[in-house]
Amino acid sequence: MLLKGIIEKNFKYFFFFFSYLKYKIFVLILLSLLVGLLDGFGLALFIPLFQVAVDDSSQSTNPELGELDFLLDFMNSVGFNLNVGNILIFMTTLFLIKGIFKFFDSYYKVSLQIFFVKKLRFKMLDGMEDVSYQNFVGMDAGRIQNTLSAEVYKVTASFISYFNTLQYAVLLLVYMGLAFISNWQFAILVSIGGFISNVFFKMLFRRTEVASINISNKGHVFQSFLIQAVQHFKYLKATSYFRNYKQKLTKQVDEIENLQKRIGLYNSLLNGLREPIILIIVVLVILIQVSLLGGGLASILLSLMFFYRALNYVISVQSSWQTFISQFGGIVSSTEIIQMFDEGVEINDGRNGMGPLDYIFLDKVGFGFKDGLQILENVDLEIQKNQTIAFVGPSGSGKTTLVNLIVGLFNPNQGKIYINGQERNQLNILELRSKVGYITQEPVIFNDSIFNNVTFWLPKTQENLERFWKAIEMANLTDFVRSLKGQEDMVLGDNGVKASGGQKQRISIARELFKEVEIIVFDEATSALDSDSEKVIQENINSLQGKYTIILIAHRLSTIKSVDKIYLIDNGRIKASGDFDQLFHSDSNFRRMVQLQEF
Incomplete structure (x- = not known):
């Protein structure tokens, strides 16, 4: 039960999207994995390329790539001598194949987005059709309208951000894995530094999530007041009450925009501090590695190249996750409205035909x-x-x-x-x-x-x-x-x-x-x-x-x-x-x- 609770807590968003997309999610993950591996293999070939270009004698002895030597072994097995031209051809081929997979990866994600949004909207419309009038009259019209018109767009944005995060995370793991293969001591030190910095970022994510949910709730109230203003406009105008009623609307607008401003503050902190923190971590790790642990510069260079790529995706993961969390209220609103419709569904068990009315x-x-x-x-x-x-x-x-x-x-x-x-x-x-x-x-x-x-x-x-x-x-x-x-x-x-x-x-x-x-x-x-x-x-x-x-x-x-x-x-x-x-x-x-x- 404890393990189940941990899984549900940490993968609740994944399970939400999985309930709509099923196995299609894993196809997207596989495409991202292939893109990352091909890109990493292509980058690794820069080391032997530089060695061969600088020292022609290195053509007679294989350059060192550690656990990635299988790339050079593969070139030898297909009759490619290790010279600048052949390495460039092999690198270009890898990047071309990567580009093909990247195309399928991007297009497939767009297709999934359209499929998901349509399925979610259809589910909400089906729920609205199936709910009984007896239960519908007790529901909040502003909440229904706000969810079906405004909050669903937040869900669309959150989908894009979540799967960007998922793909960036896959690529991050790929480059982290390649960095560990290149120099495991260096990789461990950078990972520890990244974990410590993540505590700060996680605090910002949590505050953004709370603000996003509050924005959605305030939006429901604003839509409810707005609907009533439109319905009763004639009365409000004729009696000069609109000025008083407007105060209710402006109060809701102020509260919503203040929450938006708070999310903007968290995003600004994240964007301003993220890169300096990561750079400080990398510099400290290089100093420790060279001065205290005596690591080889070549292996550090290769590992650092992978880490540089990985750190770019750390930034991308954090940015896209922050965007996802800021739109999270749309998911909450959509799931709640679907649940509300499901609880109020009309029971129509009758199967008999009635014929002409007598x-x-x-x-x-x-x-x-x-x-x-x-x-x-x-x-x-x-x-x-x-x-x-x-x-x-x-x-x-x-x-x-x-x-x-x-x-x-x-x-x-x-x-x-x-x-x-x-x-x-x-x-x-x-x-x-x-x-x-x-x-x-x-x-x-x-x-x-x-x-x-x-x-x-x-x-x-x-x-x-x-x-x-x-x-x-x-x-x-x-x-x-x-x-x-x-x-x-x-x-x-x-x-x-x-x-x-x-x-x-x-x-x-x-x-x-x-x-x-x-x-x-x-x-x-x-x-x-x-x-x-x-x-x-x-x-x-x-x-x-x-x-x-x-x-x-x-x-x-x-x-x-x-x-x-x-x-x-x-x-x-x-x-x-x-x-x-x-x-x-x-x-x-x-x-x-x-x-x-x-x-």
């Missing part, structure tokens, strides 16, 4: 959030095919929650829901939702063309165009769309800014009709509209009655006079039901609600 039945259904109050209790109701029903009642009575239960966004914690006689948890919930159209108080309009808003980005085939215009006609939008310069290709702007409230609402209706749904929910669909727009939408609803199963949530009781059945809901319970006239004459609460509103 009826929905709720049997003593209740609902409440975890650690919250019970919102609905003991609800019994039945909805028949192509029936139009309405839920009315005071705000907070549970109308929207009841609709969310019916269409499968929430699961009851009491009672059961039946569809066509089958328990809903036995049905494929995605099939149920494919039959549902949802019209909200604030129309869902995307910054794209009317065609794409209605068809949800289906290809513009002749068949889809015909379906589009049919849906547009049923939503009473034909004259509006035909009058536009680009007609169906007209881009509506952010949140449909180029269309009126009533037009946006009818575009939402057209989208659901294009989808060929069986159930259409109108959740306060006319409450935000003027009287003329409300009349048009009401005519839309009336024209759809008897063709679709329609569920209305309404505050304006004038919009539900012609529905088949009304359910009066109060404090999470159905208090009364019937058509408009029945309720008006039999229920005093409903009658009082009607009398308080103007018709």
